[in-house]
Amino acid sequence: QESTHIYTKEEVSSHTSPETGIWVTLGSEVFDVTEFVDLHPGGPSKLMLAAGGPLEPFWALYAVHNQSHVRELLAQYKIGELNPEDKVAPTVETSDPYADDPVRHPALKVNSQCPFNAEPPPELLTENYITPNPIFFTRNHLPVPNVDPDTYRLHVVGAPGGQSLSLSLDDLHKFPKYEITVTLQCAGNRRSEMTQVKEVKGLEWRTGAISTARWGGARLCDVLAQAGHQLCETEAHVCFEGLDSDPTGTAYGASIPLARAMDPEAEVLLAYEMNGQPLPRDHGFPVRVVVPGVVGARHVKWLGRVSVQPEESYSHWQRRDYKGFSPSVDWDTVNFDSAPSIQELPVQSAITEPQDGETVESGEVTIKGYAWSGGGRAVIRVDVSLDGGLTWQVAELDGEEQRPRKAWAWRLWQLQVPVPAGQKELNIVCKAVDDGYNVQPDTVAPIWNLRGVLSNAWHRVHVHVAP
Ligand code: HEM
Ligand code: MTE
Numbered sequence: 001q002e003s004t005h006i007y008t009k010e011e012v013s014s015h016t017s018p019e020t021g022i023w024v025t026l027g028s029e030v031f032d033v034t035e036f037v038d039l040h041p042g043g044p045s046k047l048m049l050a051a052g053g054p055l056e057p058f059w060a061l062y063a064v065h066n067q068s069h070v071r072e073l074l075a076q077y078k079i080g081e082l083n084p085e086d087k088v089a090p091t092v093e094t095s096d097p098y099a100d101d102p103v104r105h106p107a108l109k110v111n112s113q114c115p116f117n118a119e120p121p122p123e124l125l126t127e128n129y130i131t132p133n134p135i136f137f138t139r140n141h142l143p144v145p146n147v148d149p150d151t152y153r154l155h156v157v158g159a160p161g162g163q164s165l166s167l168s169l170d171d172l173h174k175f176p177k178y179e180i181t182v183t184l185q186c187a188g189n190r191r192s193e194m195t196q197v198k199e200v201k202g203l204e205w206r207t208g209a210i211s212t213a214r215w216g217g218a219r220l221c222d223v224l225a226q227a228g229h230q231l232c233e234t235e236a237h238v239c240f241e242g243l244d245s246d247p248t249g250t251a252y253g254a255s256i257p258l259a260r261a262m263d264p265e266a267e268v269l270l271a272y273e274m275n276g277q278p279l280p281r282d283h284g285f286p287v288r289v290v291v292p293g294v295v296g297a298r299h300v301k302w303l304g305r306v307s308v309q310p311e312e313s314y315s316h317w318q319r320r321d322y323k324g325f326s327p328s329v330d331w332d333t334v335n336f337d338s339a340p341s342i343q344e345l346p347v348q349s350a351i352t353e354p355q356d357g358e359t360v361e362s363g364e365v366t367i368k369g370y371a372w373s374g375g376g377r378a379v380i381r382v383d384v385s386l387d388g389g390l391t392w393q394v395a396e397l398d399g400e401e402q403r404p405r406k407a408w409a410w411r412l413w414q415l416q417v418p419v420p421a422g423q424k425e426l427n428i429v430c431k432a433v434d435d436g437y438n439v440q441p442d443t444v445a446p447i448w449n450l451r452g453v454l455s456n457a458w459h460r461v462h463v464h465v466a467p
Pocket of ligand 2: 136137138139140142185186187241242243244252253282283284295296297298299300301302
């Protein structure tokens with residue numbers, strides 16, 4: 001009788017390429033799926049995301065695997081078992097402010113571990129119209145606070161003559177509940193393309209600093225009204241403070257104009273649910289602001305305090321970051337007070353499949369991606385070119401119908417086209433148009449800015465065609 005091979009997690013994790021063999025685990029079993037990768041019905045690139053590690057976190061997202069025929073198929077590739085003594089308990093270093101951060105999904109492409117910043121890989125980003133919570137992009141500036149839902153209070157500073165509120169989660173649930181689908185995009189999405197023009201300061205986001213969820217919660221306008229606030233003639237701003245803070249005790253903060261906050265049509269939420277679940281810790285448990293159509297930076301997570309002020313938030317992230325400048329402005333000449341804070345974002349689109357540098361089959365190619373615009377402006381069209389922008393074809397838009405002026409969520413799109421005969425490579429380009437007929441700029445250089453924000457030039461992907 002053959003004895004079972006025992007492997008360590010380390011050995012498994014070193015098998016991630018056709019040369020070494022491609023191994024995965026399920027429970028305590030180890031599989032060599034090298035031969036199966038190209039046969040995977042979900043495509044080789046998706047399977048490869050799990051190479052060298054456990055399948056569970058991926059199969060939890062794609063329940064299609066929860067069938068006996070899938071298990072039987074996998075069983076054919078079994079090569080052994082995991083070493084049972086290999087369960088290394090993670091050592092908790094208590095002086096590390098990040099030690100208490102939550103466990104993250106292995107599919108996320110990490111741009112920075114502490115604070116945690118990560119994006120879903122392109123091939124998963126447009127797999128679902130609603131981004132599954134575990135792979136929703138994460139943009140943290142500080143350690144994730146650990147908030148006790150039982151003692152949590154949201155402080156809302158009252159208007160003169162009104163009353164300040166200290167709301168428990170239960171109190172918040174008593175306001176009428178609204179549910180809306182909203183796409184969140186970081187101002188730094190696609191920054192890595194700006195870096196190629198000239199160096200910028202910031203995380204190297206690719207195309208994945210954008211995701212879509214169905215958010216549930218109370219309307220900010222209802223909560224503000226209970227505290228006695230009304231729309232006023234003079235300019236005013238609603239300032240938000242997070243419960244995350246730096247070593248000096250300074251909290252993350254941001255603000256939006258009171259006019260937007262009080263407008264029921266703007267549908268600003270104090271969200272306690274994300275895709276039908278309580279907010280995950282990384283996304284602001286137990287309460288975050290959701291400001292449809294507005295840059296991610298204003299969607300303050302772990303919300304602790306709301307106040308109405310005559311001026312914008314004095315937070316660094318409101319006044320000294322998340323602003324756009326001319327390409328001629330550098331760090332010696334920049335005057336942050338001279339530019340408005342980013343609120344609504346410009347029209348955006350990107351290609352998620354195929355990816356840059358990939359080889360596609362001759363015959364037919366399927367091109368996929370997303371498109372979105374800020375301020376509730378609907379995407380009305382996505383144009384795709386295979387020849388670097390000389391000729392164009394119109395892609396098919398998928399996803400939910402959009403409400404006029406309230407198109408808060410992206411459209412996924414795709415185009416199936418024959419590969420022109422004899423073509424050895426393709427320069428695929430996409431560009432979107434919103435209902436204000438706003439378009440994306442064709443190149444990055446003229447919109448380059450020192451902070452690398454608002455990167456929305458035509459997205460370009462160069463691929464080879466298999467002979
Ligand atoms: C579909 C097997 C890993 C994503 C399938 C199907 C099988 C399969 C048999 C077709 C199921 C059916 O339609 O009845 C496997 C095996 C894997 C693996 C044996 C590992 C060795 C992964 C991973 C991901 C993934 C890691 C995601 C990151 C998908 C998706 C589909 C699929 C999205 C649906 C494709 C479609 O219908 O368009 N897989 N899978 N798979 N798989 Fe996997
Ligand atoms: N709120 C707090 N309290 N702390 C933060 O670091 N990051 C902001 C915003 N809200 C942040 C925050 C930024 S820049 C973005 S893009 C979004 O949260 C990202 O939200 P997500 O991590 O849920 O995707």
